[in-house]
Amino acid sequence: MILATLESAAYAKSQGMTGASDGIVVCPTYQLCLDVMGRAILQLNDQMVSKNGHGIVRSFNKSRMEIVTTYGSKILLRSATRCQNLVGLNLGFAGMDEATVMAREEETFDLLQARLRCPKTHPSRRALWVTSTPKSYTGCIRKLGELKKVSPDEVCIVRASSMDNPHLDPSFVESLKSSYSKARWRAEVLGEVLAPTSAIFPEFSQKHIIPWVRGEGDWIAGADWGLTRHHFLEIDVVKPSPDAQKIYVVCGEHFTPNESIDRQNKWWHELKSSRYRAPLAVGIDRADNWKQGKMLRAWGWRTKQNDDSTGAAQRILPGIEVIRDLLDPADGGRPRLYLSEELVREGRQNKESIFYSFQNYQWLTAANGSPIDVPQKGGAHGADHAIDCLRYAIMSQERYRTTSGYFTADNKPRIDNALRIV
Numbered sequence: 001m002i003l004a005t006l007e008s009a010a011y012a013k014s015q016g017m018t019g020a021s022d023g024i025v026v027c028p029t030y031q032l033c034l035d036v037m038g039r040a041i042l043q044l045n046d047q048m049v050s051k052n053g054h055g056i057v058r059s060f061n062k063s064r065m066e067i068v069t070t071y072g073s074k075i076l077l078r079s080a081t082r083c084q085n086l087v088g089l090n091l092g093f094a095g096m097d098e099a100t101v102m103a104r105e106e107e108t109f110d111l112l113q114a115r116l117r118c119p120k121t122h123p124s125r126r127a128l129w130v131t132s133t134p135k136s137y138t139g140c141i142r143k144l145g146e147l148k149k150v151s152p153d154e155v156c157i158v159r160a161s162s163m164d165n166p167h168l169d170p171s172f173v174e175s176l177k178s179s180y181s182k183a184r185w186r187a188e189v190l191g192e193v194l195a196p197t198s199a200i201f202p203e204f205s206q207k208h209i210i211p212w213v214r215g216e217g218d219w220i221a222g223a224d225w226g227l228t229r230h231h232f233l234e235i236d237v238v239k240p241s242p243d244a245q246k247i248y249v250v251c252g253e254h255f256t257p258n259e260s261i262d263r264q265n266k267w268w269h270e271l272k273s274s275r276y277r278a279p280l281a282v283g284i285d286r287a288d289n290w291k292q293g294k295m296l297r298a299w300g301w302r303t304k305q306n307d308d309s310t311g312a313a314q315r316i317l318p319g320i321e322v323i324r325d326l327l328d329p330a331d332g333g334r335p336r337l338y339l340s341e342e343l344v345r346e347g348r349q350n351k352e353s354i355f356y357s358f359q360n361y362q363w364l365t366a367a368n369g370s371p372i373d374v375p376q377k378g379g380a381h382g383a384d385h386a387i388d389c390l391r392y393a394i395m396s397q398e399r400y401r402t403t404s405g406y407f408t409a410d411n412k413p414r415i416d417n418a419l420r421i422v
Helices: 002-014 028-051 080-086 107-117 139-151 169-180 180-189 259-274 292-298 312-328 342-347 353-358 383-394
Strands: 023-027 055-059 065-068 074-079 091-098 127-130 219-224 233-240 247-253 281-287 303-306 336-340 363-364 372-374
Touching: 023 107, 028 055, 028 074, 074 080, 091 107, 107 127, 139 383, 169 180, 169 312, 169 353, 169 363, 180 312, 219 383, 233 259, 233 353, 233 383, 247 342, 247 383, 259 292, 281 292, 281 342, 281 383, 292 303, 303 363, 312 336, 312 372, 312 383, 336 342, 336 353, 342 353, 353 383
Parallel strands: 023 074, 023 091, 091 127, 219 281, 247 336, 281 303
Antiparallel strands: 055 065, 065 074, 219 233, 233 247, 363 372
């Protein structure tokens, strides 16, 4: 998309068109505009200068977030967080980077498509590019697929995997297999468009339930605070060898609805007395209105507050992906997240248990019935509370790894594989 952006900026000059046609590149956040897209365009320009003696970028106005080309046209860098500010523009070309991460990707797509009306650019040259890591046949991927069915000559869909990115070390990409789930590997690395599913954890199965006896080794905990709906988890942490990755076994939970704070704290005191050492960490909800986190820290326990507990769907997704990675590693290895048999036996009696929450946690669905990347909040059995608690605990130890933030100047597209639903 970066090369296409620079090429469009140069086209008007090569065709002798009068005036300058401006373009825009929209990223999910301001930081991506500045640190990734803006830097990538300037780096490509530097390569052009070193090879040809001249480039096409005249200046970069950081305060206005715009790149001025030597032809007089501008490349605007904008964030999708306030897509309503995109109205009123007359553009010759536009681009959306990491479209599926945008909170309102379809609205942004429609707005940019309507802005391609600059009279200084020939209608046949006005173009909208979209780059994305497809998660399912939804959003811009679905819109482009439908547009291609109507006008096949006007829409081009290209699929390229991370393996085709010359700026990524192949060994780095291969190393992601040990920390990615199979579904995430196919979507983010291989670029496959997966068939949509409403279940957030389709990987969860009987193989994730194992016999287990609480050990005296390392452990962590999670806490989703609340008066009417709370959830606490106790999780053993095992490392088979010093160089091995951590394995997590959920061996205890507490989630009695409408329970007083004193009774909730009693569970923590009993947990403290049953353990011979402090936890590695306790991942906690930021809404600690009754100072329960302060109580844990007074015991010398380390707590890690999760900022993603603000409820913003886009901040929750990385934690969900990490749990999926642990359930079904892409390298074909054994899972790294389990539930103890004893926990499951007790949990079968209550629909709010972590056992049932794995099965009941669903994506919201759009008006057309297709799932969207927003988890259901609340619901009949409050599955989100148990999963939030687990997410807080796991994210106190694990890091979300991704190839996002890298750009490719050249690739080997596979048009025949575009939009192959698998």
